[in-house]
Amino acid sequence: MFKAPRGMKDILPAEQHYWKYVCDEATQISRLYGYERIDTPALEYTGLFLRSVGEETDIVEKQMYTFEDRGGDSVTLRPEGTAPVCRAYIEHGLHNLPQPIRLCYFGSIFRYERPQAGRLRQHQQFGCEAIGSADPLLDAEMVDMAWRLCTLLGLKDLTVQLNSIGCQVCRSRYVQQLRTYYSSYADLPCPDCRKRLQHNPLRLLDCKNPPCQEIAIKAPRIWESLCDECRRHFDSLKDYLARLQIPYELNPHLVRGLDYYNRTVFEIQAMDTGGQNALGGGGRYDGLIELLGGKPAPAVGFAMGIERIILNLQKQSMQPPARNTARVFLAYVGEDAKRAALTLADDLRQAEIGVVVAVDGRSLKAQLKQANSLGLPQAVIIGQDEIQSRSVTVRDMARGEQASIPAEQLVSQLKAQSASGGIAGTNSTYGTGS
Numbered sequence: 001m002f003k004a005p006r007g008m009k010d011i012l013p014a015e016q017h018y019w020k021y022v023c024d025e026a027t028q029i030s031r032l033y034g035y036e037r038i039d040t041p042a043l044e045y046t047g048l049f050l051r052s053v054g055e056e057t058d059i060v061e062k063q064m065y066t067f068e069d070r071g072g073d074s075v076t077l078r079p080e081g082t083a084p085v086c087r088a089y090i091e092h093g094l095h096n097l098p099q100p101i102r103l104c105y106f107g108s109i110f111r112y113e114r115p116q117a118g119r120l121r122q123h124q125q126f127g128c129e130a131i132g133s134a135d136p137l138l139d140a141e142m143v144d145m146a147w148r149l150c151t152l153l154g155l156k157d158l159t160v161q162l163n164s165i166g167c168q169v170c171r172s173r174y175v176q177q178l179r180t181y182y183s184s185y186a187d188l189p190c191p192d193c194r195k196r197l198q199h200n201p202l203r204l205l206d207c208k209n210p211p212c213q214e215i216a217i218k219a220p221r222i223w224e225s226l227c228d229e230c231r232r233h234f235d236s237l238k239d240y241l242a243r244l245q246i247p248y249e250l251n252p253h254l255v256r257g258l259d260y261y262n263r264t265v266f267e268i269q270a271m272d273t274g275g276q277n278a279l280g281g282g283g284r285y286d287g288l289i290e291l292l293g294g295k296p297a298p299a300v301g302f303a304m305g306i307e308r309i310i311l312n313l314q315k316q317s318m319q320p321p322a323r324n325t326a327r328v329f330l331a332y333v334g335e336d337a338k339r340a341a342l343t344l345a346d347d348l349r350q351a352e353i354g355v356v357v358a359v360d361g362r363s364l365k366a367q368l369k370q371a372n373s374l375g376l377p378q379a380v381i382i383g384q385d386e387i388q389s390r391s392v393t394v395r396d397m398a399r400g401e402q403a404s405i406p407a408e409q410l411v412s413q414l415k416a417q418s419a420s421g422g423i424a425g426t427n428s429t430y431g432t433g434s
Contacts, residue, residue, distance in 0.1 A: 044076055064079050258285075
């Protein structure tokens with residue numbers, strides 16, 4: 001029997017209301033802040049990620065799904081969302097539009113890593129990117145959007161972790177200090193950190209290995225090495241967040257795992273969710289557009305894992321609002337009524353009223369039982385009597401009440417019920433078998 005590949009999962013109908021809830025709220029947030037949607041391919045040329053993410057990162061070294069296509073080109077399933085957006089920004093001349101340009105996206109992300117709760121090899125992200133300005137107000141806007149999304153969804157016990165990793169100049173000075181500090185630890189506890197010391201020292205600070213964390217606690221703070229311009233940028237960001245009343249914690253060990261970041265980095269974290277507590281995060285990447293061959297364009301962005309958000313909604317027993325795609329179950333008795341039901345269902349759908357039509361010639365009792373199991377509030381019943389009188393019987397499934405109304409009044413009657421909550425018409429004794 002075939003199964004989904006390890007680390008990938010089906011999103012079943014019973015889970016879709018969570019997905020719709022999160023994606024609808026994310027879409028509304030992006031509109032409130034003036035972000036327009038962009039969709040990029042799931043497959044990109046591998047060189048895009050080698051140049052942007054960094055060849056010494058865990059993503060490139062261990063996690064990318066890379067293969068040669070039939071044309072002999074090396075291609076990679078998208079392991080993160082920012083680089084493809086930047087590629088599209090350059091390729092389509094978006095720098096010619098008024099800057100900064102604000103973009104948002106939804107998309108699948110692919111990383112070959114050990115599957116855990118809320119971290120899959122294929123997962124979904126919602127992300128936002130603002131390209132074309134170095135103003136720290138945009139950094140604050142990104143934090144604000146991510147924070148507002150989480151709070152609007154009803155998530156509690158959250159924290160904003162905030163840091164600045166400086167620019168290329170002041171960060172290079174800090175890296176030397178790190179190397180000096182770690183030189184006294186000749187035998188680092190984990191092989192990854194021994195390699196990071198040589199190729200990517202900043203990543204030493206966010207290693208999740210407890211012995212490595214103990215060493216990192218006493219490491220020099222990057223804030224002490226920031227140049228004047230980076231310090232002013234960071235101070236302005238903190239001031240803006242205070243004005244927005246967004247609580248944050250300074251975290252000197254937060255560096256994020258991508259080489260293109262500079263200055264601001266942040267994460268939205270949930271309490272008590274084990275190792276996978278980051279709901280999302282991001283930061284500034286002022287040099288990435290130029291690195292990819294475009295004109296210099298400072299930028300900042302964030303991405304949030306939808307599975308992580310849903311996992312935390314479930315852990316906090318948060319139920320999304322009920323949103324059934326259909327309102328009416330259409331039941332019938334006899335072949336003539338079945339044909340009439342098909343035509344009536346089309347009329348209702350033309351009026352944007354969702355309908356589920358019974359199939360397989362079941363008894364009326366079985367049809368109404370199915371309506372109950374689907375959670376539909378109303379059933380419309382057609383039999384031979386209804387065909388002859390050009391009427392329908394409308395049954396309130398919760399109350400067990402039903403009434404007969406002229407067929408041409410059904411659409412207006414159903415729409416009116418949304419406001420009144422009742423069934424208007426003549427009481428019917430139509431046999432339901434219930």
